[in-house]
Amino acid sequence: MSLRERKQQLVRDAIWDVAIDLFARKGFDATTVDDIVEAAGVSRRSFFRYFSSKTDLMTQSGSGRYEAMVTEAILGSARGRAKGSTMGEVLRGAVLDVAGCVAAEPRTLKILEIAAKYPEARAAFGRAGDVHEAAAGAFRRRMGKKKDRVEASLLAGVMLAALRTVFEVWFENPRQDISVAVERVFAGLEGWI
Amino acid sequence: MSLRERKQQLVRDAIWDVAIDLFARKGFDATTVDDIVEAAGVSRRSFFRYFSSKTDLMTQSGSGRYEAMVTEAILGSARGRAKGSTMGEVLRGAVLDVAGCVAAEPRTLKILEIAAKYPEARAAFGRAGDVHEAAAGAFRRRMGKKKDRVEASLLAGVMLAALRTVFEVWFENPRQDISVAVERVFAGLEGWI
DNA sequence: GCTTGTCCTGACACTCAGTGCCAAAATCCC
DNA sequence: GGGATTTTGGCACTGAGTGTCAGGACAAGC
Numbered sequence: 390m391s392l393r394e395r396k397q398q399l400v401r402d403a404i405w406d407v408a409i410d411l412f413a414r415k416g417f418d419a420t421t422v423d424d425i426v427e428a429a430g431v432s433r434r435s436f437f438r439y440f441s442s443k444t445d446l447m448t449q450s451g452s453g454r455y456e457a458m459v460t461e462a463i464l465g466s467a468r469g470r471a472k473g474s475t476m477g478e479v480l481r482g483a484v485l486d487v488a489g490c491v492a493a494e495p496r497t498l499k500i501l502e503i504a505a506k507y508p509e510a511r512a513a514f515g516r517a518g519d520v521h522e523a524a525a526g527a528f529r530r531r532m533g534k535k536k537d538r539v540e541a542s543l544l545a546g547v548m549l550a551a552l553r554t555v556f557e558v559w560f561e562n563p564r565q566d567i568s569v570a571v572e573r574v575f576a577g578l579e580g581w582i
Numbered sequence: 583m584s585l586r587e588r589k590q591q592l593v594r595d596a597i598w599d600v601a602i603d604l605f606a607r608k609g610f611d612a613t614t615v616d617d618i619v620e621a622a623g624v625s626r627r628s629f630f631r632y633f634s635s636k637t638d639l640m641t642q643s644g645s646g647r648y649e650a651m652v653t654e655a656i657l658g659s660a661r662g663r664a665k666g667s668t669m670g671e672v673l674r675g676a677v678l679d680v681a682g683c684v685a686a687e688p689r690t691l692k693i694l695e696i697a698a699k700y701p702e703a704r705a706a707f708g709r710a711g712d713v714h715e716a717a718a719g720a721f722r723r724r725m726g727k728k729k730d731r732v733e734a735s736l737l738a739g740v741m742l743a744a745l746r747t748v749f750e751v752w753f754e755n756p757r758q759d760i761s762v763a764v765e766r767v768f769a770g771l772e773g774w775i
Numbered sequence: 776g777c778t779t780g781t782c783c784t785g786a787c788a789c790t791c792a793g794t795g796c797c798a799a800a801a802t803c804c805c
Numbered sequence: 806g807g808g809a810t811t812t813t814g815g816c817a818c819t820g821a822g823t824g825t826c827a828g829g830a831c832a833a834g835c
Contacts, residue, residue: 393802393811421791432814437793456716463720463741479724480737484744485764492752492760501753515708516641521746523649527656531672540770542750544673546743548656551677553714554735559685560694567685571678577733586782586831614820625785630822 401439404429408446409496412503417447417510447500447513462486521545551578594632597622601639602689605696610640610703640693640706655679714738744771 407429411420422443426436440446448455462483491497504511511518524545525538532541551574559570600622604613615636619629633639641648655676684690697704704711717738718731725734744767752763 435813456713459713459717460720463717463724480741481768484741487745488748488760488764498756515710517708517710520649520652524652527653531656539747539751539767542747543743543770546746547740548673548677550736550739550743552680553739554732555681557735558732563691567681571681574732575674577736628784
């Protein structure tokens with residue numbers, strides 16, 4: 390690693406640390422890019438060379454890395470998982486891989502704390518969170534008290550996943566009734582539920 | 583409905599129609615709010631009274647409506663679904679309700695078309711779409727050609743749902759190993775997969 | 776029909792995010 | 806050390822979104 394690269398990493402880390410600290414203290418929206426660059430001692434223009442946007446500071450390491458991590462985990466080439474595994478096993482292994490990678494980064498916890506504290510910061514991860522929250526709450530109410538929060542959250546996630554897939558299927562042929570797409574998706578869920 | 587309310591609805595519809603038309607022709611980013619208000623014949627300030635942001639035009643009807651729709655569908659009070667239904671039945675019914683509601687609005691198709699055509703417009707729905715896309719592609723590759731796209735998309739959705747739930751569980755007690763959270767979530771998935 | 780209070784609209788000015796451009800400084804390679 | 810290349814800072818610009826305020830349109834009462 391050359392001097393230049395180490396220096397860049399240093400600057401990048403310095404910006405990130407300062408920014409996360411400010412977010413935690415003042416909130417995401419209340420912290421301006423000017424606040425960050427002043428505290429970090431870099432120019433405004435340089436900030437945008439290291440991070441493509443303010444939300445990049447929250448979504449960690451810019452665009453594409455999470456996608457790559459997920460893809461890698463599913464394909465699991467590094468682990469040499471048996472070709473004959475069932476999809477359930479693949480799914481479980483992939484979740485474990487990604488969760489492990491994310492949890493291994495100490496920054497993850499700080500980001501989760503900020504996201505828990507400030508709603509605006511949660512928006513950095515997209516509006517999907519709000520819908521998921523609402524659906525999970527509804528499932529919880531529907532189930533009564535006997536079942537726990539985890540299952541409600543999972544059901545909500547599966548529902549949103551099913552909906553997304555339904556729209557995908559339906560959009561290929563929007564003239565047909567959408568219930569046909571629902572049928573097809575639930576045929577795919579067959580055996581899971 | 584008073585004259586005032588009808589007038590507001592008229593303005594709102596006019597803005598939306600003009601905006602969607604511009605998005606479809608020029609793209610989401612390339613269309614400025616100034617373009618929209620000029621074409622619609624309202625002031626810039628009034629635009630932001632009707633829509634809280636430019637992306638609101640894509641996510642349809644502002645914040646909260648989709649959440650409400652999902653919640654309503656799960657609780658299913660309007661349908662009077664039997665209390666004793668299994669969660670699988672509830673899930674299916676809720677998906678059908680939401681999909682039906684969405685498909686019934688003619689605007690939905692236009693929005694889907696724009697989202698399909700312009701990547702920037704997809705970003706209005708949050709970054710989650712990109713991750714889902716990547717994961718579904720990975721599952722497709724992993725499964726080989728024998729299974730179809732629908733199942734890959736579903737698997738991707740379930741995986742993201744599981745991950746989100748894992749982080750939720752883990753965040754309550756971040757000192758413990760994240761694999762414990764994964765265990766717990768997959769215990770909830772037990773019987774589904 | 777006219778007044779009065781309420782709501783809506785347009786206009787202006789402002790903050791902040793993000794980008795293009797160019798000159799100066801730092802780094803790397805020889 | 807000297808020259809090519811990369812990085813940086815400064816400046817100006819566009820575009821989104823917000824606060825404020827005066828003026829106009831609406832509903833209700835007389």
